[in-house]
Amino acid sequence: MNALEIKELSFSYDGVTNVVDNITFSLEKGKFVSIIGHNGSGKSTLAKLIIGLLTKKSGSIRVFECELDEKSVKDIRKKIGIVFQNPDNQFIATTVEDDIAFGLENNQISQQKMVELVNEFALKVGMEKFMNKEPANLSGGQKQRVAIAGVLAMMPNIVIFDEATSMLDPKGKADIRELIKNMRKNNPEMTVLSITHDIEEAFLTDEVIVMNEGKLIRQGTPLEVFADREVLKEISLSEPFFLELRNKLLVEGYQVDKCESLEDLMEYLCQ
């Protein structure tokens, strides 16, 4: 079953240029998919279309086989959780605890269950010691963890991360990556869509969608997509360190063309 089906979708802010331009793809339920592309490629606009924050110009969006329109948007939003880039725009309550609980309060579950869930997800994102703190006084990365806990606690069928880890330090990023991994292990039906610039992050997902100037230019496994240097060049994402070092060493006359990893390069240089 497809969690999401996008067909010939277009959107324009000014009525002239299509920021999302005739995009078609589908996401299988339970998949972890990343969308990469540079700023302005239309990635975030696409996310906003999927949750109904923006209205399409043409085409169709189906979430679990239900067409997204004015009538269905409310129900569909219950199925989708989104974490945005800037955590400051996502806070409502005066304490971390209340903020994580906020979405749950709208979901008609018992008080006891709610407390359990709030504690569970605070622990999962490593914010359990901050329950009574005011979100405004947390650091950017800490705020983002609280926002992620709030979204995940509602157990959405589809979770969209829109550059959600870009504010975190390397350890914070690794923690969230681990968290997503565990979430998917516990709930294999959860579909995750990650919008990112982080090649390392995209490399760990099941599938990569590449966007450029509003168009979908490539979809495939990370290996299929990243092996093509032309694609990375086209969307101006940098090469991994290993490839950059190897290419520069080649230019300097070192015969490292057969090296396949940093370890290989090291062995070659130490001969």
Add this chain to the structure above:
Amino acid sequence: MRVARGFNGVLMPIKVENLFHTYALKTPFQSEAVNGVSFEIEDHAYVAFIGPTGSGKTTIIQHLNALLKPTKGTIVVDDFVIDNKKNKKIKELRKHVGVVFQFPEYQLFEETVEKDVAFGPKNFGLKDEEALQKAHRALLSVGLDESYFKRSPFELSGGERRRVAIAGILAIEPDILVLDEPTAGLDPRGTTEIMNLVDKMHKNGTMVILVSHDMELVLKYAEKVFVVKDGKILFEGTPQGAFMNLDESSGIEVPEIFTFAQKLKKRGFDIDFEKIKNIDDLILQISINKEKRS
């Protein structure tokens, strides 16, 4: 190039002494963000504050233009003194110290890009026309040409909005530029553009104070780093020194270039770490070693 300045003839325009900052003092939310920090920054320097999320980096730099006032301690920036008393001349101070906050693009509000960027200079007393001139110059310097001037900031992409926001600070022509995670969320192309621009400003005499998690950028650009942890300065020195002297508990992720160089050293290479700021420097070190051997 601006005139060298500083107080008492010493070129040390920023002097922070025993800075403490507690958020929400005397409330249940009280939390200590900065715990006794002292440092000085030389004129024209390019420094970086690094450390894990929540270590107090942002809190420290928000004192430099008196956005925050210290709970205890003093900050001296040129002739301005910031302490926990009522401070005069804050507006004047903010003409000198331009701070680009995290995600500045969320603070855009005007109906056109040029109006938004001109807001700062106008606020500091320039006439409309002069302010617009400065806005246009700043926009061109961040790579946004005339076609952007009359557009609404809200129809731009995140990266373009970030550049508009940075132009808003550049239009004030500060001689101390503070940037808090200026490249977070930008793609590599946007990152390179912003960092090249900042580098150019530094070469023209602007002091740059950077907060970043991106250690490759820190290695490439910063002359000096302050490693912050738990509201204290853990280390002060070159980026290379920080990478060699700190362990994982500092929350610093050593760049791959540097890790590779360290491994070469272990395998008997003679590496001058202080000379490594980017991948080309690394290759130069490798070549020097290879030549010596052959």
